Amino acid sequence: xxxxxxxxxxxxxxxxxxxxxxxxxxxxxxxxxxxxxxxxxxxxxxxxxxxxxxxxxxxxxxxxxxxxxxxxxxxxxxxxxxxxxxxxxxxxxxxxxxxxxxxxxxxxxxxxxxxxxxxxxxxxxxxxxxxxxxxxxxxxxxxxxxxxxxxxxxxxxxxxxxxxxxxxxxxxxxxxxxxxxxxxxxxxxxxxxxxxxxxxxxxxxxxxxxxxxxxxxxxxxxxxxxxxxxxxxxxxxxxxxxxxxxxxxxxxxxxxxxxxxxxxxxxxxxxxxxxxxxxxxxxxxxxxxxxxxxxxxxxxxxxxxxxxxxxxxxxxxxxxxxxxxxxxxxxxxxxxxxxxxxxxxxxxxxxxxxxxxxxxxxxxxxxxxxxxxxxxxxxxxxxxxxxxxxxxxxxxxxxxxxxxxxxx
Amino acid sequence: xxxxxxxxxxxxxxxxxxxxxxxxxxxxxxxxxxxxxxxxxxxxxxxxxxxxxxxxxxxxxxxxxxxxxxxxxxxxxxxxxxxxxxxxxxxxxxxxxxxxxxxxxxxxxxxxxxxxxxx
Numbered sequence: 001x002x003x004x005x006x007x008x009x010x011x012x013x014x015x016x017x018x019x020x021x022x023x024x025x026x027x028x029x030x031x032x033x034x035x036x037x038x039x040x041x042x043x044x045x046x047x048x049x050x051x052x053x054x055x056x057x058x059x060x061x062x063x064x065x066x067x068x069x070x071x072x073x074x075x076x077x078x079x080x081x082x083x084x085x086x087x088x089x090x091x092x093x094x095x096x097x098x099x100x101x102x103x104x105x106x107x108x109x110x111x112x113x114x115x116x117x118x119x120x121x122x123x124x125x126x127x128x129x130x131x132x133x134x135x136x137x138x139x140x141x142x143x144x145x146x147x148x149x150x151x152x153x154x155x156x157x158x159x160x161x162x163x164x165x166x167x168x169x170x171x172x173x174x175x176x177x178x179x180x181x182x183x184x185x186x187x188x189x190x191x192x193x194x195x196x197x198x199x200x201x202x203x204x205x206x207x208x209x210x211x212x213x214x215x216x217x218x219x220x221x222x223x224x225x226x227x228x229x230x231x232x233x234x235x236x237x238x239x240x241x242x243x244x245x246x247x248x249x250x251x252x253x254x255x256x257x258x259x260x261x262x263x264x265x266x267x268x269x270x271x272x273x274x275x276x277x278x279x280x281x282x283x284x285x286x287x288x289x290x291x292x293x294x295x296x297x298x299x300x301x302x303x304x305x306x307x308x309x310x311x312x313x314x315x316x317x318x319x320x321x322x323x324x325x326x327x328x329x330x331x332x333x334x335x336x337x338x339x340x341x342x343x344x345x346x347x348x349x350x351x352x353x354x355x356x357x358x359x360x361x362x363x364x365x366x367x368x369x370x371x372x373x374x375x376x377x378x379x380x381x382x383x384x385x386x387x388x389x390x391x392x393x394x395x396x397x398x399x400x401x402x403x404x405x406x407x408x
Numbered sequence: 409x410x411x412x413x414x415x416x417x418x419x420x421x422x423x424x425x426x427x428x429x430x431x432x433x434x435x436x437x438x439x440x441x442x443x444x445x446x447x448x449x450x451x452x453x454x455x456x457x458x459x460x461x462x463x464x465x466x467x468x469x470x471x472x473x474x475x476x477x478x479x480x481x482x483x484x485x486x487x488x489x490x491x492x493x494x495x496x497x498x499x500x501x502x503x504x505x506x507x508x509x510x511x512x513x514x515x516x517x518x519x520x521x522x523x524x525x526x527x
Contacts, residue, residue: 224490224511224512227512227514228511228512288421289421299420300420300421300424303419303420303421303422304421306419306421307419307421307422307511310419310463310490310511311490311511311512313490314489314490314491314492314493314510314511315490315492318491318492318493321493321494321495321496322492322493322494325494325495326495327493327495327496327499328493329463330463331463332418332463332464332465401492402492402493402494402497403494404492404494404497404508404510407494407497407498407501407508408497408501408505408506408507408508
């Protein structure tokens, strides 16, 4: 199936506008001013979705969709955010010793979910020119992906599915809310399908294969970290999202990072940012530079971070090059030390001159005990990515390693 | 007399690491930060071996290797790089490289690769 990028962009915009309506409803009902942080469409397997949700305890509202748009949705709050909402919405409502809200609180959350999701789907119905039916809201308190309606991930057992995710944040309180929508795969695929002669179409099966190659690249990069530092690392989350280019910076956490940015040139071309939070950068430098350093990292420490960025980049992109039987050059690493959004903004600005949306591949490398966290953001140039996918031979997708011994 | 080695890498950190690995058994004649410096220092020191990075500013390691082996066909050059792309390796072979080590490396891998080339 070839997917029309413009259609995917249109549906992403509908989700963004829907989330803005939902956030406005939340603000109106609670007086808590909220805004939409980011809306993306992600292509995920069941395991990917489970990795993203983790074991977080959620308070949620499940609603099924039918009619012009069929699928499943959930509005989810973490426990603390839900408690803050309940405090405002149902003063005097209580939670028992296990944190379970009483009936009135549940009813309040259910209603807010109903109203927010109504706002979310209205724009879709208008665009599609068909009514979208909603099931009655179902209040749940569950962990991880169990907050999603039962059966929502059945299809993801066998193949990747589209997941729309909108994150809403309160302006001056620690409140986060998430809207997840999983459209029914077949119907949504039909909505996205492009004709064969469509220039601006991406082959979806190859995009899925490329996503898997990227995941393995992230594993290789994590392995390189372990080899260089002696610190055991693994890839926690790896996912491929489709986001408006102006939202790319908002996908980074609100945190200061030290790391490297590189431009990779070839097919595909684009940018790669490898970002460590400050304590992780310190951990790496302590593990690789056996000397006392000036604060914060010293020249040699910064050089170690640059070199690690260099080595991780190769781990990441070499597999693409070997499968595609091409070479991908990258610039020497540029050391960065700033807020995540400030680091990604110039990249989005450069790519934004020629594209409205980005396929963002982000991976998180962590240690088992969580003392180390590294975020990798690969943002290919859309045109170059399309060229790469067109030339990708799926049957070669396991040829990630170079045959060095035959050459030397 | 221990064999003379020229280290070429744009990273202070990596030059330091290679120096630590090699200085016990080799004479480190100099260090270069890019391909242009590498060619100049090769001419100046005529080393027995060059440990050459690929991705460097100003001039990359494959171009520098090509120029070194073009003027001295007996030059021994080992690419010492993070790049693990087959096409790059083929380019390195064409440029006259004798060996290829991918970072991150351990000391035994480096010494083994040097043995294969310089023995």
